[in-house]
Amino acid sequence: xxxxxxxxxxxxxxxxxxxxxxxxxxxxxxxxxxxxxxxxxxxxxxxxxxxxxxxxxxxxxxxxxxxxxxxxxxxxxxxxxxxxxxxxxxxxxxxxxxxxxxxxxxxxxxxxxxxxxxxxxxxxxxxxxxxxxxxxxxxxxxxxxxxxxxxxxxxxxxxxxxxxxxxxxxxxxxxxxxxxxxxxxxxxxxxxxxxxxxxxxxxxxxxxxxxxxxxxxxxxxx
Amino acid sequence: xxxxxxxxxxxxxxxxxxxxxxxxxxxxxxxxxxxxxxxxxxxxxxxxxxxxxxxxxxxxxxxxxxxxxxxxxxxxxxxxxxxxxxxxxxxxxxxxxxxxxxxxxxxxxxxxxxxxxxxxxxxxxxxxxxxxxxxxxxxxxxxxxxxxxxxxxxxxxxxxxxxxxxxxxxxxxxxxxxxxxxxxxxxxxxxxxxxxxxxxxxxxxxxxxxxxxxxxxxxxxx
Numbered sequence: 001x002x003x004x005x006x007x008x009x010x011x012x013x014x015x016x017x018x019x020x021x022x023x024x025x026x027x028x029x030x031x032x033x034x035x036x037x038x039x040x041x042x043x044x045x046x047x048x049x050x051x052x053x054x055x056x057x058x059x060x061x062x063x064x065x066x067x068x069x070x071x072x073x074x075x076x077x078x079x080x081x082x083x084x085x086x087x088x089x090x091x092x093x094x095x096x097x098x099x100x101x102x103x104x105x106x107x108x109x110x111x112x113x114x115x116x117x118x119x120x121x122x123x124x125x126x127x128x129x130x131x132x133x134x135x136x137x138x139x140x141x142x143x144x145x146x147x148x149x150x151x152x153x154x155x156x157x158x159x160x161x162x163x164x165x166x167x168x169x170x171x172x173x174x175x176x177x178x179x180x181x182x183x184x185x186x187x188x189x190x191x192x193x194x195x196x197x198x199x200x201x202x203x204x205x206x207x208x209x210x211x212x213x214x215x216x217x218x219x220x221x222x
Numbered sequence: 223x224x225x226x227x228x229x230x231x232x233x234x235x236x237x238x239x240x241x242x243x244x245x246x247x248x249x250x251x252x253x254x255x256x257x258x259x260x261x262x263x264x265x266x267x268x269x270x271x272x273x274x275x276x277x278x279x280x281x282x283x284x285x286x287x288x289x290x291x292x293x294x295x296x297x298x299x300x301x302x303x304x305x306x307x308x309x310x311x312x313x314x315x316x317x318x319x320x321x322x323x324x325x326x327x328x329x330x331x332x333x334x335x336x337x338x339x340x341x342x343x344x345x346x347x348x349x350x351x352x353x354x355x356x357x358x359x360x361x362x363x364x365x366x367x368x369x370x371x372x373x374x375x376x377x378x379x380x381x382x383x384x385x386x387x388x389x390x391x392x393x394x395x396x397x398x399x400x401x402x403x404x405x406x407x408x409x410x411x412x413x414x415x416x417x418x419x420x421x422x423x424x425x426x427x428x429x430x431x432x433x434x435x436x437x438x439x440x441x442x443x444x
Contacts, residue, residue, distance in 0.1 A: 037260040038347045038376060039368025067348065069374050093378060095317070095348035123375070125260045126289065126317035126346055145367040145393065146261025152291050153345070154260060156315065171367065174396035176423075201398075 013131055016099035020134025023106060030116045030220040031102075032213060033135035034165075035157065037150075038123030040141040041167040043072045044200040046120060050079050052210035053116065058217060061114040063105040065097040065122045072120060084108040088122065096128040097121050103134075116217050125150065129157040136220050137213075142186075143168040144177040151186040158189045165209065169199040235353055238321035242356025245328060252338045252439040253324075255357035256387075257379065259372075260345030262363040263389040265294045266422040268342060272301050274432035275338065280439060283336040285327040287319040287344050294342060306330040310344065318350040319343050325356075338439050347372065351379040358442050359435075364408075365390040366399040373408040380411045387431065391421040 024031050034042050046062065053060050061082045064073045073085035084105035088094035091101075097119065109117065119135060121128045129138075140161040142150055145168055151158040158164070164186055172179060179197070186193055196212060198205035246253055256264050268284060275282050283304045286294045295307035306327035310316035313323075319341065331339065341357060343350045351360075362383040364372055367390055373380040380386070386408055394401060401419070408415055418434060420427035 037345070038372055039259055039365070041369075066375055068377060069371075071371055071374065093348070093352075095346075122348070123259070124317075124346060124348055126315070126344070127349070130315075143261070143367065145365065145390070145397075147263075149291075149293055150260055152293065153288055155290060168367070171393065171396055174393055175367075 010130070013099050016103060017132040017134040020099050020102050020106070021136070023103075024134070024136070028221045029114055030137070030217040031119065031133070031135040032116065032137045032139060032216070033119045033121060033133050034139050034141060035121045035125075035128045035161070036123060036141035037125045037146060040123070040143045040146065041200055042120050042123070042141055043075055045141065045165065045167060045198065046118060047075060047079065048200045048203065048206055049210055050076070050081055052206050053213060056210055056214045058115045058214055059113060061109045061112055061117045063097075063102065063109070063117060063119045065101070065120060067093050067095070067122060082109055082112040082114070095122055095124050096131050097133055098131045099134050115221075116213070125154040125157050129160040137162060137216050139163045139165055141165045141167050142182070144172045144179065144182070145175045148178055148181040148185055151189040155189045158186055158193065161190075161193065163194045163196065163212070166195065166197045167200065169197055169204055170201050232352070235321050238325060239354040239356040242321050242324050242328070243358070245325075246356070246358070250443045251336055252359070252442040253341065253355070253357045254338065254359045254361060254435060254438070255341045255343060255355050256361050256363060257343045257347075257350045257383070258345060258363035259347045259368060262345070262365045262368065263422055264342050264345070264363055265297055267363065267387065267389060267420065268340060269297060269301065270422045270425065270428055271432055272298070272303055274428050275435060278432055278436045280337045280436055281335060283331045283334055283339045285319075285324065285331070285339060285341045287323070287342060289315050289317070289344060304331055304334040304336070317344055317346050318353045319355055320353045321356050337443075338435070347376040347379050351382040359384060359438050361385045361387055363387045363389050364404070366394045366401065366404070367397045370400055370403040370407055373411040377411045380408055380415065383412075383415065385416045385418065385434070388417065388419045389422065391419055391426055392423050
């Protein structure tokens, strides 16, 4: 019976994700879903990436997902882009964003003319990968301080994402991390995953990542 | 109906957690549950802490929880302590350990005369806090590279744990982290939480943490 209900929840989510996609196509918008463990640097990456996307002519909106607090939305707002904050605490403290809350967030962003909407999912390497948000590109962030074994231990997340953004490259040496081993391990799980290596602090890799997302936008919308 | 089932799952888990506790009291064992985000350094902390606990005369066993792989158990085994590896993948890839799998793991450890059993939970700052494992001490690890806001954004985890272990202190300066702000933020959520500050790499704080756990063992068992 539990399994039946989980199936129903996922099937219902698929329907709502399809609705998200229809709406995006109608409005000629792309939707990118950023996922990672807590503290991998999702918010800081968005803070630094959004101006790069703006410089490429993309009008960007953001959906911030957290169990509680509006801290992340408060960090994005000064960039002058519209933000919809979702708190899952009133809904049982959900550990992921599902398509129904994305639809609600798109309603909130409706008044703004946007090209690309970026989702910052709840910090969690497990559950968000199980719920289709309706995004046309799933991205996983993985910081060099988290250990080289993460794709092996959380394979669904790394299989679900077409693009891996390695973060905190400036900490590679202090953390004693092995970037080549990270790349080799993620390719054991997802051989043709694309990899962008970045440091939000030094700016390394951000222009290239913005160009990659702008390219994705064009291919999705036109 | 979904809510009803979730309630039943949690109630059933409470019953099994009570069974875990009865069994521990009968065997005069303590059970410590280590939780954190992926990559906060749980396995490395255990690798370094177990010899310190051994030096204090404690016979330690370990329960390793992962969705998949036996990598962590393979890292613990060379220490010469018994390890029970739980993989949740066959059970739907559960993002946490519940009391039923702890009972099974205690069965596997049964042949060994043990004082303290240490659980390394699945890396996740959300769901493991919702499931009582039967442990008599819940511990959360939080690395200095994860940002100072984590307790504010994942309050249930930091409220559930009586002890916070700050990890990767050797990366404090490279990461530009603010230890006092970390402490202040966790105390906003859990004012009297105990805090141990450690670096598994340099060994800082490990003897004090081992002494704290040995003290916990004595108080729990005698």
